[in-house]
Amino acid sequence: MTAATTPTPSSKQKTFRVRIKRQESQGTDPHWHTFDVPYRPNLNIISVLQEIAARPVTAAGEQVRPPVWEANCLEEVCGACTMIINGHVRQSCSTLLDDVLGDDNTLTLEPMTKFPVVRDLAVDRQRMFNALKKIKAWVPIDGTHSLGAGPMESPEQQEMRYALSRCMTCGCCLEACPQYTKDNDFIGPAAIGQTLLFNLHETGKKAAGDRLNVMMEPGGITDCGNAQNCVKVCPKEVPLTEAIAHVGRQTTVHAVKKFFTGK
Amino acid sequence: MATKQPRVIVVGGGLAGLAASVRIAEAGTPVDLFSMVPVRRSHSVCAQGGINATNEVARQQGYSEWMHMDETLYGGDFLNHQPPVYDMTHWAPRIIDLLDRAGVPFNRTSEGRRDLRKFGGSLFKRTHFSGATTGQQLLYALDEQTRRHEAEGHVTKYEFWEFLWPVLDDDGVCRGIIAQDMRTMEIRSFRADAVIMATGGCGAIFGKSTMSVICTGAAAARCYRAGAWLGNPEMIQVHPTAIPGEDKCRLMSESARGEGGRVWVPRKQGDDRKPTDIPDAERWYFLEERYPAYGNLVPRDIATREIFNVCQEGYGVGGGNMVYLDVSHLPDETKHKLDGILEIYEKFVGDNPRKVPMKIFPAVHYSMGGMYTIYATEEKKPVEGDEGQAIGMKFGDPTNMQTNIPGLYAFGEVNYQYHGATRLGANALLSCIFDGLYCGLGTHNRVTNMDKPAAELPDSLYNKYIEQEQAKVKHLSEAQGKHNPYELHERMGSEMTAACTVVKTEERMTKAYGVLREIKEQYEDIRLSDTTSWTNANLGFARALGDMIRYAEATLLGSIERKESRGSHYRPDYPERDDAKFHKTCIAKYDSAGDKPIIEWEDVPCPLVPPRARTYGKVEVSAESAASKQADLDNKPGGEGYSQRPSETSPVYGTETNGKDASAS
Numbered sequence: 001m002t003a004a005t006t007p008t009p010s011s012k013q014k015t016f017r018v019r020i021k022r023q024e025s026q027g028t029d030p031h032w033h034t035f036d037v038p039y040r041p042n043l044n045i046i047s048v049l050q051e052i053a054a055r056p057v058t059a060a061g062e063q064v065r066p067p068v069w070e071a072n073c074l075e076e077v078c079g080a081c082t083m084i085i086n087g088h089v090r091q092s093c094s095t096l097l098d099d100v101l102g103d104d105n106t107l108t109l110e111p112m113t114k115f116p117v118v119r120d121l122a123v124d125r126q127r128m129f130n131a132l133k134k135i136k137a138w139v140p141i142d143g144t145h146s147l148g149a150g151p152m153e154s155p156e157q158q159e160m161r162y163a164l165s166r167c168m169t170c171g172c173c174l175e176a177c178p179q180y181t182k183d184n185d186f187i188g189p190a191a192i193g194q195t196l197l198f199n200l201h202e203t204g205k206k207a208a209g210d211r212l213n214v215m216m217e218p219g220g221i222t223d224c225g226n227a228q229n230c231v232k233v234c235p236k237e238v239p240l241t242e243a244i245a246h247v248g249r250q251t252t253v254h255a256v257k258k259f260f261t262g263k
Numbered sequence: 264m265a266t267k268q269p270r271v272i273v274v275g276g277g278l279a280g281l282a283a284s285v286r287i288a289e290a291g292t293p294v295d296l297f298s299m300v301p302v303r304r305s306h307s308v309c310a311q312g313g314i315n316a317t318n319e320v321a322r323q324q325g326y327s328e329w330m331h332m333d334e335t336l337y338g339g340d341f342l343n344h345q346p347p348v349y350d351m352t353h354w355a356p357r358i359i360d361l362l363d364r365a366g367v368p369f370n371r372t373s374e375g376r377r378d379l380r381k382f383g384g385s386l387f388k389r390t391h392f393s394g395a396t397t398g399q400q401l402l403y404a405l406d407e408q409t410r411r412h413e414a415e416g417h418v419t420k421y422e423f424w425e426f427l428w429p430v431l432d433d434d435g436v437c438r439g440i441i442a443q444d445m446r447t448m449e450i451r452s453f454r455a456d457a458v459i460m461a462t463g464g465c466g467a468i469f470g471k472s473t474m475s476v477i478c479t480g481a482a483a484a485r486c487y488r489a490g491a492w493l494g495n496p497e498m499i500q501v502h503p504t505a506i507p508g509e510d511k512c513r514l515m516s517e518s519a520r521g522e523g524g525r526v527w528v529p530r531k532q533g534d535d536r537k538p539t540d541i542p543d544a545e546r547w548y549f550l551e552e553r554y555p556a557y558g559n560l561v562p563r564d565i566a567t568r569e570i571f572n573v574c575q576e577g578y579g580v581g582g583g584n585m586v587y588l589d590v591s592h593l594p595d596e597t598k599h600k601l602d603g604i605l606e607i608y609e610k611f612v613g614d615n616p617r618k619v620p621m622k623i624f625p626a627v628h629y630s631m632g633g634m635y636t637i638y639a640t641e642e643k644k645p646v647e648g649d650e651g652q653a654i655g656m657k658f659g660d661p662t663n664m665q666t667n668i669p670g671l672y673a674f675g676e677v678n679y680q681y682h683g684a685t686r687l688g689a690n691a692l693l694s695c696i697f698d699g700l701y702c703g704l705g706t707h708n709r710v711t712n713m714d715k716p717a718a719e720l721p722d723s724l725y726n727k728y729i730e731q732e733q734a735k736v737k738h739l740s741e742a743q744g745k746h747n748p749y750e751l752h753e754r755m756g757s758e759m760t761a762a763c764t765v766v767k768t769e770e771r772m773t774k775a776y777g778v779l780r781e782i783k784e785q786y787e788d789i790r791l792s793d794t795t796s797w798t799n800a801n802l803g804f805a806r807a808l809g810d811m812i813r814y815a816e817a818t819l820l821g822s823i824e825r826k827e828s829r830g831s832h833y834r835p836d837y838p839e840r841d842d843a844k845f846h847k848t849c850i851a852k853y854d855s856a857g858d859k860p861i862i863e864w865e866d867v868p869c870p871l872v873p874p875r876a877r878t879y880g881k882v883e884v885s886a887e888s889a890a891s892k893q894a895d896l897d898n899k900p901g902g903e904g905y906s907q908r909p910s911e912t913s914p915v916y917g918t919e920t921n922g923k924d925a926s927a928s
Contacts, residue, residue, distance in 0.1 A: 025797050040509070044611070047509035053801075054749035056792050065793035068800050070300075072475045074511045075607055077399050078304040093510070094610045118446055119798040129301060133414050138407035139366035143289055144700055150363035152375035162368040162394055165403060166603075169303055201366045 014039055016101055017059065018048060020067050021110040023117045030117075033067075034059045045085060045092035045100075046074055048107065049121075069121035076235060079168030082175070083121045084110040089175040091235050112175045114182055128169050131191040135211045139204040151202035164197040164243060166236040173230035173240055185219030189230035192221060193243040199250060212247075212254040221251055267718055269710035270295060272440055272455035274426045274482060276302025278398075278692060279675025280461035281405035282699020283706070288417035290707040295453060296409070297421045297442055299477050303406045306463050306475035307695065310398025311516035311604055313380060313390035314362075314692040316355030317648075320379060326387040327648025328353045333872055335690060338384045338562045339631070339683020340830035340840065341874035342495065342848070342867060346640045347664075347680045349871060350655040351697045353646065358696050359391050365404040369393050370600065380600075381521045383560045384687040395518055395603035401692055421453075425803060426482045427732045429458060429489050429671055432724055437670035438717045441728045445803060448796045450732050452725035454717040456710035459672040460486060461699070464630040467807075468815040469764065470756015472627035473505050473514040483634050483677050484810035487817065491666045493851040493860075494679030495632035496814065497821035500686055500831050501764050502628030503566035504588050506611060512626030513611055515588060516604045517688040519621075520559040522597050524590040526550050526570065527620075528578045530886050538580075538587055538620045547886045549573055556880040564685045564831040565879060567625040571765045578886060580622055587620035627764060629691060631682040631831065632821075634673035635850055636664045638680075638702075640870075654870045656701070661709035664702040672706055674698035679848075684830020739805050744788030748805040751789070755782050755808075759815055763822050767834050772823045779819065783812050783858075817851035817860040824862045825849055830877075842874055 015036045023030040035052050036059045053066035069092070071081040076094040083092050086100050086108050101107060115123035153161075173189040174180045180188045195211045198204035215221040221244065230240045271287050273280045276298035284294045298305065317328045331352040336343055363369060363377065369391055370378040379388040393400035412418040423445045430439040430452060439454040465480025466472030487493050504519065504526075505512040520526070527546040534541065550569055551558040559566070574584045590598060590605070598605065598617050608616045639660035643653040656663050664680065665672050673679075675695040682690065755778075762775035786809055793801035827841035828834050847864040854861050 024795075043509055050510055050749075054747065054753075063792070065795065066801050068798050072300050072304050072477055073306065073309050074476065075309060075513045076610065077308045077396060078300070078306075078475065080300060080304045096611070096613075122798065125301075129303070129410075132407075133410055136411075136414075138411045139364070139404075140411070141361075141364050141408070144286055144361055146357040146360070147364065149360045149377075150366070153368075153371055154375050155371040155373060158368050158371045161366075162370075162400075165368050165400055166394075166396065168308070168399070169301075198366070203364065204366055 016097070017106040018052065019106060019108045020052070020120065022067065022120050023111070025119055026116050033064055041098065043097040045095045045097065045107070045109070046071055046081065048097060049092065049109075067121060068119040077168060079170035082112060082170045082172055084112060084175070089172045089233055091170065094235065112171060114175050114180055115171065116182070125169070125171050128171060128174070128188075128190060131187050132169075132194060134187070135191055135195050135214050136207045137191070137194045137198055139198065139201055140207055141203065153202070157200060160239075161197055161200055163237070163239055164193050167193055167238045168236060170235065172233045172235060176229035176233040178227050178229065179223050179225045184223075186223040187214070187219050189224070189240040189244060192224070192247050193238050193240050196243040196246050199247070208250070209254065212251050215247060215251045216255060221248055267716050268293065269456040269713060269716055270454065271706055271710055272297065272453060272458045273461055274440065274458065275305070275461035275463060275675070275677075276300075276409075276422075277305035277307040277461060277463055277675060278402055278405060278695035279699050280305075280459070281402070281409045282696045283459050283461060283674055283703040284418050284699075285405060285408045285412060286700050286703030287707045288412040290704060292707045292710055294418045295421060295455065296418055297424045297426055297440070299423065299425050299445065301422045302409065302420065303403065305402060306478055307402040307692070308396075308399040309473070309475060309514060310401075310692050311395045311514060312382060312518035312521060313392035313397045313689040314359065314401065315382065315390050315687070315689040316359045316693065317352070318356065318359070318377070318379060318389060318391070321387045321389045322648075324387060326389060328355070328646060329648045329650050330387075331355065331389065334384050335681070335687055336683065336872050337875070337877060338685050338687040338830075340685060340877050341846065341869065341872075342498070342683030342829060344638070344680050344867065345869055345871040346655050347638055349643070349653065350701060351681060351694055353643075353655070354697055354701060355693055358693065358700065361700075362401055362404055362696075365408060367393055367400050367404045380518060381560060382688045383517050383520070383566070384557075384562045385560075386556070390521065390689045392518065395516055395601050395605075398692060401696070405696070426462070426485070428485055428728055429491075429668070430725055430728050431489065431668065432720065435490070435668060437668050438720055439725065441732050443732070446798050448799060448802075450729055450736070452729055454720070454725070456713050456717050457670050457672060457706045459674055459706060460634060460677055461674045463676045464633075465811070465814055466627055466630075467752075468755065468811045468818065469499075469627040469759045470753060471508075471510070471512050471760075473502055473512050474628070479807045479811050480630070480814045481807035481810040483673075484814040486634060486666070486668075486671065487851070487853050488810065488813060488855070490853070491668050491671060492635035493632065493814075493817050494635035495684075495821070495849050496817040496851050497825055497832055497849055498631035498682075498684050498830065499627060499764065499818065500563055500629035500631060501567045501625045503563055503570050503625050504623040505626035505628070506608060506621070507624055507626065508611060513607060514626075514628065515608060515621060515623050517563070519588060519590050519601055519604060521688075522590070522601055523593050524559065524588055525592075526559050526566070526586055526588055528573055528580060528586050532577045533582050535581065538589075539591075539618075547578065549884075549886070552884045553881055554879055555882060561879050562685050562687060563628075564833070567765055568833060570625055574624070584624050585622045586624070588623045589620035590616060591618055591620060625765060627760065629686055630676060631679065631684065631686050632818075632849075633677040633679040634666050635848070636666055636673050636678050636680055638663045651871055658701070659704045659708050661705045661712075663705040664698055670709070672702070674702060684832055735806065736802065739789075739791060739802060740794045742789055742791065744790045746785045746789045748786075748789050748791070748801075748808050751782050751785055752808055752811070755779065755812065755815060759818070763819055765833065767822050767832065768836055769823060769834075772819055776816070776819050776823065779812060779816055786812060813853065820860045820862055821849040821851055840877070846874060
């Protein structure tokens with residue numbers, strides 16, 4: 001539909017500067033490109049990138065190839081478009097230019113640092129999906145046949161599980177976590193949140209032991225340094241530190257039980 | 264490929280693709296699942312409001328699967344195919360049960376049961392929901408089940424792979440696909456004994472829509488260009504309530520109205536007071552006044568046209584294209600249920616919708632049309648509430664939702680079967696999952712009975728198609744023309760939006776058809792700004808644009824030739840529904856020699872419910888006359904209401920019959 005917003009006069013300058021960290025592929029050296037983009041009110045970072053991609057000419061007048069980034073839903077629910085925007089990890093769809101453009105009138109875009117760069121702002125987050133496989137992040141149902149309703153659940157528990165289930169695998173928490181690095185095995189806060197999500201479910205908890213075994217292994221929950229950065233940067237306000245505390249307790253109980261019963 | 268184990272390819276990892284993968288893997292056939300994004304990021308996550316199904320509460324108030332079916336057909340203006348809708352609505356309760364078992368955090372009542380909300384096109388609460396991010400939650404549940412099958416070796420995922428073309432053998436049977444790795448840019452063939460397209464909608468042909476970036480319709484268009492037919496490509500849903508934005512129009516879910524949200528404009532044109540300063544008597548709740556029974560919950564095409572017209576008449580907020588969607592009066596616990604969507608508004612617009620009415624306008628949202636499919640029928644054993652002969656699809660039949668190309672199937676939004684001329688809110692998630700679960704079995708049955716498996720076919724068949732796709736890439740990469748693909752797309756989008764959405768006239772659409780031809784010529788003269796061979800998004804976009812233009816042509820020509828008004832398809836030059844001429848499926852076939860669509864018509868059988876007038880109990884009121892009528896309405900809520908048959912007068916089921924009542928609570 002035609003845009004219903006009418007442009008309002010702005011005190012901002014007519015153009016703003018965008019610096020994008022470019023990288024051809026893994027293993028090549030990164031470099032920077034600077035673009036001058038016409039200012040309009042209500043731009044989000046995706047619109048800025050679209051503008052540059054459509055006409056990729058740098059501030060110096062050099063025609064370059066359009067930047068590559070990952071995006072899909074553009075309404076902060078798919079988790080694809082995470083990047084570092086003026087030093088902060090966030091979703092580029094829900095970040096409004098007016099909120100981040102400082103006095104230097106410059107927008108700086110970089111890829112996340114905890115994942116291998118695919119190209120420019122796109123990174124490879126397969127490690128996050130592998131972690132979901134490792135912790136058996138599913139409810140082990142007996143197939144898709146008609147077997148009646150699932151277990152009843154209190155509204156309080158539903159609220160807790162819903163909050164955990166809004167995790168969109170965007171990777172913000174991992175980027176902000178000082179313990180999670182490119183080279184170590186730490187499973188990270190997102191997967192710990194999912195561990196709790198499935199351990200809370202009546203059927204899901206049938207595989208709780210398997211999940212807690214993963215939490216006891218190297219790279220498990222003991223690698224968490226309790227910096228609490230994860231919960232601060234989570235765009236969906238997933239209660240990650242709460243989850244880490246819960247799963248920590250579950251793991252301790254599981255370890256004690258395992259010690260005595262041997263399973 | 265020495266193995267004779269049959270395989271199925273699923274293209275698309277949204278609800279339909281994931282449900283199909285799970286069902287087929289469970290039946291014992293390995294699945295290769297292709298998606299342009301990690302499947303957990305598919306567009307299904309954007310669905311907000313809920314999923315419809317008969318439930319015990321509604322049933323005890325007189326609701327039934329049959330009524331759910333009837334609402335779906337009435338909503339779709341009887342262009343839907345009835346037997347598939349019969350099964351979809353009768354399967355709906357068990358689909359909810361399955362999702363419940365799989366751990367979807369459906370909202371709960373204090374007793375711990377699944378909570379329900381009201382949605383458009385029904386007078387019953389029959390919509391199950393998980394906050395206001397139901398699509399995300401359902402997709403995750405199926406993503407998780409798919410991951411389980413992946414871990415067990417039954418499903419192989421190809422994420423960041425783009426479908427390029429279906430492989431058809433000399434008999435015209437689909438035998439696999441050609442796809443490209445979006446990172447390495449490698450083009451490969453993949454063999455399969457059946458291919459399921461579950462590639463969603465085509466919002467991008469309109470430029471901006473509520474759809475995700477990948478919803479270009481290119482995959483469907485490629486099948487169309489390869490010989491698959493399109494069904495009702497002209498049927499595009501424009502959602503009444505979206506937030507217009509620079510990069511996309513963001514959906515503001517129907518659940519806002521389902522929970523009691525009210526749509527209004529100031530009664531006085533150009534009233535420039537802040538909305539919170541306008542007293543109730545000076546607000547025009549035009550949907551509630553014109554549709555006393557359904558109020559704010561009329562089907563989407565009706566709400567969209569009313570909003571559009573009110574703005575055309577100059578009643579829009581500030582005289583512009585905007586009306587208020589107001590949830591500020593709702594109790595806190597109700598607002599809490601809408602947190603997911605209210606946050607979106609707050610983040611993207613900056614105002615707090617809990618306190619200030621939201622400003623919204625219609626936006627392209629869903630494709631009811633898509634790839635043409637067939638099915639086998641059989642008589643079913645009627646269940647309680649069924650009011651006539653029960654006819655559905657033959658369970659497990661290999662032709663269910665197969666396209667006109669044997670071995671090529673279409674599930675989910677890309678399948679044209681279920682929604683006719685308008686989709687009811689909260690029926691999309693249902694139709695996608697239903698296709699995957701119900702029709703997935705048919706696909707499995709097809710491949711387990713193949714005379715000549717794809718694994719035994721000669722390489723030459725596949726190599727031919729690989730060369731075809733490599734040649735396309737070479738052509739695009741080497742083009743040194745003067746047109747920028749992004750600019751061509753912008754032009755196509757604004758032309759399609761202006762000519763072929765809420766109001767369609769012959770004159771405007773014919774002009775747009777000419778513009779599309781021009782764009783098609785310019786497309787032959789483009790130049791890419793990226794010609795490298797690693798993660799080249801520019802190439803992918805430019806290639807898809809060529810396919811989108813062809814899909815847009817079919818949408819336009821179908822719209823021009825459907826000279827009637829039906830559901831979402833509104834022609835002021837032909838304002839009435841014309842059953843004699845157009846109670847038919849529009850079939851678009853691609854004429855490759857002339858590079859244009861050919862439109863044909865096919866009767867829509869109605870074995871279950873005969874078509875009836877679709878009025879939703881409308882009464883005529885204007886901003887001026889409304890004040891006096893309001894007094895009458897207060898005494899007589901209900902109006903004509905929901906009617907099973909045109910001869911019945913005013914049966915209104917349930918008590919919470921309109922938005923006005925709901926908002927008063």
